[in-house]
Amino acid sequence: MASTVxxxxxxxxxxxxxxxxxxxxxxxRGNPPSQDxxxxxxxxxxxxxxxxxxxxxxxxDGETIxxxxxxxxxxxxxxxxxxxxxxxxxxxxxxxxxxxxxPMTNNLAYCLAVEKxxxxxxxxxxxxxxxxxxxxxRIQSHLVWLxxxxxxxxxxxxxxxxxxxxxxxLRIFEAVxxxxxxxxxxxxGGLSLEPPRDLYAKIREFLKDFPSKxxxxxxxxxxxxxxxxxxxxxxxxxxxxxxxxxxxxxxxxASGVDFDVRRDMPYSGYEKFQFNVPVSNxxxxxxxxxxxxxxxxxxxxxxxxxxxxxxxxxxxADAPKIILPNREQMKTQMESLIHHFKxxxxxxxxxxxxxxxxxEAPHGMMNYYVVSDGTAKxxxxxxxxxxxxxxxxxxxxxxxxxxxxxxAVIGSIDIVLGEIDR
Amino acid sequence: MYEPxxxxxxxxxxxxxxxxxxxxxxxxxxxxxxxxxxxxxxITVARESIVGACEAVKQAGYNFFEDAxxxxxxxxxxxxxxxxxxxSMSRKERVRLIVRLDSDSASLDSxxxxxxxxxxxxxxxxxxxxxxxxxxxxxxxxxMPEDWKGHPLRKDYxxxxxx
Numbered sequence: 001m002a003s004t005v006x007x008x009x010x011x012x013x014x015x016x017x018x019x020x021x022x023x024x025x026x027x028x029r030g031n032p033p034s035q036d037x038x039x040x041x042x043x044x045x046x047x048x049x050x051x052x053x054x055x056x057x058x059x060x061d062g063e064t065i066x067x068x069x070x071x072x073x074x075x076x077x078x079x080x081x082x083x084x085x086x087x088x089x090x091x092x093x094x095x096x097x098x099x100x101x102x103p104m105t106n107n108l109a110y111c112l113a114v115e116k117x118x119x120x121x122x123x124x125x126x127x128x129x130x131x132x133x134x135x136x137x138r139i140q141s142h143l144v145w146l147x148x149x150x151x152x153x154x155x156x157x158x159x160x161x162x163x164x165x166x167x168x169x170l171r172i173f174e175a176v177x178x179x180x181x182x183x184x185x186x187x188x189g190g191l192s193l194e195p196p197r198d199l200y201a202k203i204r205e206f207l208k209d210f211p212s213k214x215x216x217x218x219x220x221x222x223x224x225x226x227x228x229x230x231x232x233x234x235x236x237x238x239x240x241x242x243x244x245x246x247x248x249x250x251x252x253x254a255s256g257v258d259f260d261v262r263r264d265m266p267y268s269g270y271e272k273f274q275f276n277v278p279v280s281n282x283x284x285x286x287x288x289x290x291x292x293x294x295x296x297x298x299x300x301x302x303x304x305x306x307x308x309x310x311x312x313x314x315x316x317a318d319a320p321k322i323i324l325p326n327r328e329q330m331k332t333q334m335e336s337l338i339h340h341f342k343x344x345x346x347x348x349x350x351x352x353x354x355x356x357x358x359x360e361a362p363h364g365m366m367n368y369y370v371v372s373d374g375t376a377k378x379x380x381x382x383x384x385x386x387x388x389x390x391x392x393x394x395x396x397x398x399x400x401x402x403x404x405x406x407x408a409v410i411g412s413i414d415i416v417l418g419e420i421d422r
Numbered sequence: 423m424y425e426p427x428x429x430x431x432x433x434x435x436x437x438x439x440x441x442x443x444x445x446x447x448x449x450x451x452x453x454x455x456x457x458x459x460x461x462x463x464x465i466t467v468a469r470e471s472i473v474g475a476c477e478a479v480k481q482a483g484y485n486f487f488e489d490a491x492x493x494x495x496x497x498x499x500x501x502x503x504x505x506x507x508x509x510s511m512s513r514k515e516r517v518r519l520i521v522r523l524d525s526d527s528a529s530l531d532s533x534x535x536x537x538x539x540x541x542x543x544x545x546x547x548x549x550x551x552x553x554x555x556x557x558x559x560x561x562x563x564x565x566m567p568e569d570w571k572g573h574p575l576r577k578d579y580x581x582x583x584x585x
Contacts, residue, residue, distance in 0.1 A: 119424030246539030
């Protein structure tokens with residue numbers, strides 16, 4: 001039962017090599033590998049299909065996978081530790097860099113947790129804009145997934161088409177925040193800037209054209225026999241395994257578990273939007289492809305509702321001690337100048353306590369756990385990133401399949417190593 | 423704005439205020455402390471009973487393990503706070519379980535027999551905080567290099583590192 005430190009700090013606990021990784025994967029299976037028949041293959045960290053620097057130690061019998069152990073940490077930058085040394089508002093740009101394909105979702109998850117600690121009420125206009133840009137981010141992230149997933153399997157053309165549309169979205173993000181990728185647009189208490197007035201027409205134009213673009217991708221892929229053969233029946237994950245291994249997002253819904261944080265535990269006003277949650281019972285790579293393609297269409301619906309129902313009003317909460325005043329006020333009002341000075345030099349204090357926020361990121365459920373000790377710097381920030389947990393299911397999905405299927409499965413779980421290693 | 427007086431603190435008070443909550447019912451015996459703050463339920467259990475507590479909430483419908491992490495309260499004691507977030511997909515509720523550990527006995531039982539998903543999270547805590555999990559199938563560093571000295575997320579580890 002309860003173990004002591006001495007029991008656990010044996011040499012085997014701290015000094016492993018490739019052999020240990022493999023023997024451990026064999027340990028997880030419960031049966032030892034027969035020594036003269038299997039071979040160990042090292043895949044990554046420099047491998048184009050691992051979407052970053054993921055290292056996989058794969059044990060194969062012929063071409064069939066009998067064991068697989070992910071080795072991560074090559075991109076570890078200590079973001080959680082860095083957060084503890086920054087003011088609350090300075091953490092926002094760090095969150096962009098965790099999952100660099102969905103910076104706005106990261107910003108939102110962090111801000112929701114801090115706003116929960118502060119007890120801030122966010123104006124409806126800011127909530128709608130947060131939803132709008134989060135869904136555009138989801139489309140953008142899924143476009144990168146579709147392009148790279150198809151490229152891994154050999155359909156190179158789709159990649160170019162996806163990045164053509166992604167470019168339009170990045171221009172929209174640039175227009176609204178000044179940055180194409182590391183937006184830092186969502187801030188504690190609201191948003192950083194009012195979007196330019198002509199931007200809404202551009203977003204509408206994009207959303208009007210985009211359904212035909214989805215059909216274009218599907219025309220290239222859906223009926224393609226190579227695509228179908230590479231995807232169908234590959235990487236099966238049962239709903240029980242998906243829940244036991246902490247899988248969330250599209251892979252979870254493709255395994256038949258109908259759970260979406262946006263609908264089931266709404267945040268930022270998602271309860272006001274009408275949308276469907278695509279679910280499939282098949283559980284293979286193909287099902288994950290279908291679920292994400294449907295999510296494109298649902299995101300368009302949400303974006304249009306956000307644009308149609310966008311209320312007038314402020315984009316920041318009424319909390320002058322927490323939110324920076326605008327330039328005009330700062331230059332003309334003494335009070336605002338003082339607030340500006342205090343926030344920039346000293347930060348703002350957050351009441352002691354702990355809070356968890358949960359959002360549905362493009363890759364799955366993303367939680368931020370923020371602990372405050374009452375000062376202007378967070379005492380502890382922890383991110384629950386979807387890819388970290390989903391990676392644990394990789395062995396279950398790949399075991400018994402061919403080596404070439406690993407690439408298809410990695411593409412289908414849509415991992416971003418930045419969020420896994422943090 | 424947040425009102426500190428809105429928090430309900432203490433096992434007795436929380437269990438009286440939320441008698442219908444499934445986690446409260448399941449942990450009536452095992453809980454040592456509880457808190458209901460900012461609409462979030464936090465239940466503290468003793469170090470020995472964490473596996474039992476996880477099994478009890480799993481029985482009560484909290485089927486999904488979200489994450490586990492730690493907070494280092496250095497230099498005060500008990501130093502380490504291990505935090506587990508458990509979600510009930512059917513009830514759409516979350517419960518936070520907490521175990522507090524002294525610095526001279528920073529070890530507890532692994533909950534991987536209850537949720538396999540805890541595997542990587544416990545390795546992460548072991549790597550970055552140096553808390554040991556008994557019965558873990560593969561307790562090795564996960565983020566830092568294998569030959570790294572120290573545990574970076576401890577509060578007595580400098581932000582810039584030692585070099």
